[in-house]
Amino acid sequence: MASIDDVARLAGVSIATVSRVLNNRGYVSEKTKLKVWKAVRELGYKPQKSARTLASRRLFKVALVISDRIKKLLKNETGNFYAIVLQAIKDVESSFRFSTAPLILESSDPKGFDGFLLIGSDATAEQVMFYRKYGKVVLVDHYIDGLGIDCVVSDGYDGVYKVVQDFVQRGFENIVHLHGPLRFYGFKDRYRGYTEAMQRNGLLPVCYEYDDLHEEITPVLKKIFRDKKVQVLICSNDIIAIRALKELKSWGYRIPEDVSVIGFDDIPQAERESLSTLRVQKYEMGLIAAERLYELLIGHGHHPYRMCLYTDFVKRSSSL
Amino acid sequence: MASIDDVARLAGVSIATVSRVLNNRGYVSEKTKLKVWKAVRELGYKPQKSARTLASRRLFKVALVISDRIKKLLKNETGNFYAIVLQAIKDVESSFRFSTAPLILESSDPKGFDGFLLIGSDATAEQVMFYRKYGKVVLVDHYIDGLGIDCVVSDGYDGVYKVVQDFVQRGFENIVHLHGPLRFYGFKDRYRGYTEAMQRNGLLPVCYEYDDLHEEITPVLKKIFRDKKVQVLICSNDIIAIRALKELKSWGYRIPEDVSVIGFDDIPQAERESLSTLRVQKYEMGLIAAERLYELLIGHGHHPYRMCLYTDFVKRSSSL
DNA sequence: ATTTGTTGTGTAAACGCTTTCATAACAGGG
DNA sequence: CCCTGTTATGAAAGCGTTTACACAACAAAT
Incomplete structure (x- = not known):
């Protein structure tokens, strides 16, 4: 591919001048500018990004x-x-x-x-x-x-989607999603991954909203587990998941035999609590x-x- | 930031050797490898991508x-x-x-x-x-x-979302979505942008599916326009939009006074048919x-x- | 007429890597 | 002991840009 040298040669100027034209910097006469642009077009020249990055000394x-x-x-x-x-x-x-x-x-x-x-x-x-x-x-x-x-x-959509997919393929059906307020993009995204995956497997999505900043988790959790059987509880993030985990344990649930709990983010606590989760890079x-x-x-x-x-x-x- | 020279100096070897260690290429003694990795860790050295790209002559x-x-x-x-x-x-x-x-x-x-x-x-x-x-x-x-x-x-989600948003803000309410088969990611994504935007504005999403490869458009279109008032018809792509446009015109509808039609992709025909659309880069x-x-x-x-x-x-x- | 500033251009030194080539040490086979 | 192949290392030549610096031409100000 054409390099700055080729352009300079064709235009009959130095590479410094070509560079100045391309970056619209410093003094260049109108006549020269035209010559250079013509050569650029003729050769289909594209500056190479890596070289630019390397050479550019701007702070x-x-x-x-x-x-x-x-x-x-x-x-x-x-x-x-x-x-x-x-x-x-x-x-x-x-x-x-x-x-x-x-x-x-x-x-x-x-x-x-x-x-x-x-x-x-x-x-x-x-x-x-x-x-x-x-x-x-x-x-x-x-x-x-x-x-x-x-x-x-x-990519919360993709992450939660594949977790659901995995559990379904292993025969689980009672998969519930406990999500944070959906006005936040991240929660919504994960929520979509969950519902999409459930629907595509012919399962009915079961979702509960919980505001981790302003609410106690006990009431929601009680409702979830009173309503129906839960094998897997997928939470919007690790904070929520860990709270749920602790609460469920205090109720005497065996984790993961009775219910699997999944978080999102992989914050340090997740490891300490042995929480399965989706790790964000x-x-x-x-x-x-x-x-x-x-x-x-x-x-x-x-x-x-x-x-x-x-x-x-x-x-x-x-x-x- | 530390460069390969710094690493070489600290490890007491040449930059060539450092490069060989980093790329795991050519002959390097185990002892030297250790020295180099130690220096790398100590300096928190990260190779600079642009320099690598530029220097690498691989085809x-x-x-x-x-x-x-x-x-x-x-x-x-x-x-x-x-x-x-x-x-x-x-x-x-x-x-x-x-x-x-x-x-x-x-x-x-x-x-x-x-x-x-x-x-x-x-x-x-x-x-x-x-x-x-x-x-x-x-x-x-x-x-x-x-x-x-x-x-x-x-980003079909974002694109369709902002179109809906724009029409709603200008007072339109009867916005309908005519989408292709939702098993295709692209169609689904745009569909989500539409429904999301409608819901967030307190409007009921109205969607119709149409398989552009295997169906006539007339029946769906008849159904859409029989069902209720339509001010804006957002289509999954330009192909669908152009078909709809032609059909509607043949029915005597005035475009855009009676109904606005929107496509997606911006294929060449879109320009010739004067179709408003979301341009994909x-x-x-x-x-x-x-x-x-x-x-x-x-x-x-x-x-x-x-x-x-x-x-x-x-x-x-x-x-x- | 000299100085000073503005405009236009080129030369060459980076930028931080990879890679080729040269060199050296050392092994084993004749 | 020489030759050859293998292993290990360094010196130096790029890769394609940007930019500091030098220089020249010319105009305006003194």
């Missing part, structure tokens, strides 16, 4: 935007999810020539940054578009309908988001996308 | 796998969608050092290829896993539940898929993902 200022809620979470273990994401970004920041700085959602000044990584599902559409005015934006573990903003999330998530932001910043195009990272099922002793 | 053989159906489509205009995707791959093949060759799904020998780009939604799970045995696989415009295979698709799709396959081939990890490219609404005169 970007990027803000790691977290909400107050997440900031608090980061101090205790529950926030470990985001801690890993942030660690990943820290790890690669210099490789992308990022100088990162933390920012608290909506209470800090976004001026002076080239880009923003919005971490977690607290930002509203308005807030996202606010940051967008100041620079490039990538949502991490968050998605908002119809905005067209790049984001990196876990948190580190990868941060890494990819950083990569994407870099692309946007160095930014020769690309269409925005939503990237869903597949999850891995981690079997521990809370499930058969 | 990959990749197969462009299409079904018989698509092969036929490519000859007439309907196949333009895939023609563009394939063009994109052709355009960048040498930039990724790919030597590509066409392959017909399930009727050609997959031996001797490093990777496979499976184009379009015809491949079954079994077929995908079959190719997977021979090399890396990326699905283009296709996704299969629970397989964990990388794929690049259009076909070129981008091919490009990203090629990029991804390259990553897998040069392959130092990464977790598999499903990438959904946002669509753009293209307003033409078939809609208000």
